[in-house]
Amino acid sequence: MQRLIQGLHAFQNDIFRAKRDLFSRLAKGQHPLALFITCSDSRIDPCLLTQTEPGELFIMRNAGNIVPAFGAVRGGEAATIEYAVSVLRVKDIIVCGHSQCGAMQGLINSDQIQHLTAVCEWLKHAETTARIIRENYTHITDPKGLLTATVEENVLVQLENLRTHPSVAAALGRNELKLHGWVYKLETGEVFAYNALDGQFSNVEETSGQAAVATQGIPAI
Numbered sequence: 001m002q003r004l005i006q007g008l009h010a011f012q013n014d015i016f017r018a019k020r021d022l023f024s025r026l027a028k029g030q031h032p033l034a035l036f037i038t039c040s041d042s043r044i045d046p047c048l049l050t051q052t053e054p055g056e057l058f059i060m061r062n063a064g065n066i067v068p069a070f071g072a073v074r075g076g077e078a079a080t081i082e083y084a085v086s087v088l089r090v091k092d093i094i095v096c097g098h099s100q101c102g103a104m105q106g107l108i109n110s111d112q113i114q115h116l117t118a119v120c121e122w123l124k125h126a127e128t129t130a131r132i133i134r135e136n137y138t139h140i141t142d143p144k145g146l147l148t149a150t151v152e153e154n155v156l157v158q159l160e161n162l163r164t165h166p167s168v169a170a171a172l173g174r175n176e177l178k179l180h181g182w183v184y185k186l187e188t189g190e191v192f193a194y195n196a197l198d199g200q201f202s203n204v205e206e207t208s209g210q211a212a213v214a215t216q217g218i219p220a221i
Contacts (some may be wrong), residue, residue: 022053032058034092035084037158039065043186044098056060058084064103064154065095070164076166085167085177093168095158096182096191097151103152108133129154152201155181156194 016023017062036046046052046059060080068077076135084090097104106113107123107130114120123130132153133146140146162168171177182193183201192201 019054022055025124026055030055030088032056032084032088032090034058034094035060035081035090036094036096037061037065037067038094038096039063039098039101039103039185041098041101044096044184046096049184049191058090060084060087063119063122064101064107064126065158066103066122066154067095067099067158067161067165069161070166072125073165081162081165082167085165085171089176091176092178092180093162094180094182095155095162096184097155098184099148099151101147101151101184104129104154105147107154108146108150126154126157129157132157152183152194155183159194 010060022034034053036050036057038044038046038060040063046057047054058080060077062077066077067081068075070078074138081093084093103119103123103126106116106119107126110120110123113123129150137146137149141150157180163172164181168177168179172179181201182204183192184190185192191204193204194201
């Protein structure tokens with residue numbers, strides 16, 4: 001806890017003072033560029049990853065970067081999505097999975113998390129991902145490769161779940177919103193973006209332009 005308190009003092013004395021004008025503007029309202037949906041994993045920092053300032057990302061985090069289909073649960077996810085799209089008018093929604101994801105590991109090895117009842121219940125919202133892996137990826141025997149496939153498929157499933165939310169469907173219909181699927185590789189710092197035109201995840205630096213419009217009006221899976 002002491003480490004956090006020290007960081008708080010450093011923020012107030014150094015960073016806040018240096019960016020006082022920015023924080024003064026933010027106190028009057030927010031106009032984020034995008035809704036960034038990612039995992040709760042402590043190794044992911046969306047603002048550090050994208051080099052964005054306070055106020056530029058509206059962030060939603062949970063175990064496994066899961067987006068329950070609309071109506072499946074009365075929770076904060078649906079409210080966050082609706083507010084971001086209908087009130088803040090974000091132009092982009094990014095679902096960002098990551099390598100070495102514990103939630104996805106638990107999804108494909110459920111026996112390891114049977115004692116975590118809340119986690120097991122939450123991962124039921126990713127059952128579509130689990131079934132895709134069970135039925136379509138029997139040819140992958142390498143655990144690391146299987147986990148990578150699970151992380152990627154889960155991002156695509158969550159993009160589809162996003163489309164079930166009325167606010168998202170309406171904004172997509174007006175061509176005022178784009179959906180993006182990313183996977184962050186912890187080991188290298190690389191980010192891979194899904195391009196629905198070729199059905200592949202490619203390094204975002206190599207597909208910047210293509211990936212930005214990849215999911216607009218095109219089914220993600």
